Amino acid sequence: MKRLLLTLAVVMLSCSAFAQTQAELYDRFNEAISRYDIDGAAAVIDEWEKAYPGDAEIFALQANYHFQKAINEEIVLSDTEPDDGREYLLTKDSLGVQRYLYSEVRIDSTELKAAQAALAEGILNHPDRLDLRLGKITVHLYVDEHDLAVQEVKSALERSLKNQNRWTDTLDEPIETDGVTYLRECIQDYLSQLIEADDLASAEKMIDDCILSYPKDAVFLTDKGVLRFYADDLKGALKWFRKASKADPDDMLIMANIANIYEKMGNSKKALKYYSIIAESDDEEFAEIAKSAIQELTHQTADTKN
Numbered sequence: 372m373k374r375l376l377l378t379l380a381v382v383m384l385s386c387s388a389f390a391q392t393q394a395e396l397y398d399r400f401n402e403a404i405s406r407y408d409i410d411g412a413a414a415v416i417d418e419w420e421k422a423y424p425g426d427a428e429i430f431a432l433q434a435n436y437h438f439q440k441a442i443n444e445e446i447v448l449s450d451t452e453p454d455d456g457r458e459y460l461l462t463k464d465s466l467g468v469q470r471y472l473y474s475e476v477r478i479d480s481t482e483l484k485a486a487q488a489a490l491a492e493g494i495l496n497h498p499d500r501l502d503l504r505l506g507k508i509t510v511h512l513y514v515d516e517h518d519l520a521v522q523e524v525k526s527a528l529e530r531s532l533k534n535q536n537r538w539t540d541t542l543d544e545p546i547e548t549d550g551v552t553y554l555r556e557c558i559q560d561y562l563s564q565l566i567e568a569d570d571l572a573s574a575e576k577m578i579d580d581c582i583l584s585y586p587k588d589a590v591f592l593t594d595k596g597v598l599r600f601y602a603d604d605l606k607g608a609l610k611w612f613r614k615a616s617k618a619d620p621d622d623m624l625i626m627a628n629i630a631n632i633y634e635k636m637g638n639s640k641k642a643l644k645y646y647s648i649i650a651e652s653d654d655e656e657f658a659e660i661a662k663s664a665i666q667e668l669t670h671q672t673a674d675t676k677n
Contacts, residue, residue: 391418391422393419393423393426393428393542394542396415396418396419396422397428397541397542399411399415400412400415400416400419400432400435403415404435404436404439407439409436409439409440412432412435412436412439413436415432416429416432416433416436419432425496427493427496427497427500427503427539427543428541428542428543429493430489430490430492430493430496430497430503431489431490431493431500431502431503431506431541433485433486433489434486434487434489434490434493434503434506434510435486436486437482437483437485437486437489438482438483438486438510440479440482441478441479441480441481441482441483441485441486442476442478442479443476443477443478443479444474444475444476444477446472446474446475447471447472447474447475448462448470448471448472449470449471449472450470450471451471452471453471457474459471459472460472478514483510483514486510487507487510487511490503490504490506490507490510491507494507497539498530498534499530499534499537499538499539500538500539500540500543501527501538501539501540501546501553501554502540502541504523504526504527504530505527505557507523508520508523508524508527508557508561511523512561512564512565515568517565517568517570517573518573520561520573520577521573521576521577521580524558524561524577524580524581525577525580527554528554528580528581528583528584528585529584531551531554531584532584536548536550536551536553536554538553538554551585551588555581555588555590555591558577558581559590559594561577562574562577562578562594565577566601571598571601571602574598575595575598575602578591578594578595578598579595581594582595587618588618589615589616589618589619589622589625590615592611592612592614592615592618593611593612593615593622593624593625593628595611596608596609596610596611596612596615596628597628599611600628600632605632605635605636606636608628608632609629609632609633609636612625612628612629612632613629615628616629623649623652623654623657623658624657626645626648626649626652626657627645627649627657627660627661629645630642630644630645630646630649630661630664633645634664634668639668639671642664642668643665643668643669646661646662646664646665646668647661647665649661650662650665
């Protein structure tokens, strides 16, 4: 009996010695993905599911695995120049025939849906894992599903209010932020992507949702002003920049936006008022810009009178 117990103890110790921590498995997965070792990544997921069933990381790993398989870059040799402005290499054969060599991303829709499904299931089971939500938004934006990305941002905002921004990240590490800082920074990146894609309607819908959840957030209020400015709505832009200034009166960028709008509207008096506030501030960079603007506006006003 003693020998049997000793044998069992040795076996248990051996098993625990070979069992890997979540951090170790995570490093192995990242290494496999970086080498595009799809089989190796799948093996790590299988190990993880057996060692830590139901763990939030499984969904993140599955999503990464399927997304890696979904995105394929291929080299294309074409008789016509690409019409989307991408870089290409112009080649000539022995007969002098020109061809265009460039790379093209092809997406496997089945694998993409599998990645999205893994993220959706992960969010359902682990609603406070922010990386799963951000991953889902990122995938939607990658394939130009802007409406779905905006919808997912709204869902994250609503959850942020409910959990008082107590989010976790990779390996269930808590995200320590003041208020909505981390989520806000990510939203700024999504905003840039939507603007770059020239989808101002989706960008404004997203920021409207942000303001609905955080009505006194100076950054979101400023975003709204910028979007109104892009829409050539100077009065609307001014309205939102003034709201942002009330939320954060020490932000000289917001003050500069207000001064700039007044200048564009032809109201030199109001523009000078705000440029003067900036010029007297402790923000050296904006103060110098404001002083130059004051000089230029003063000269323009004098020339107009003359």
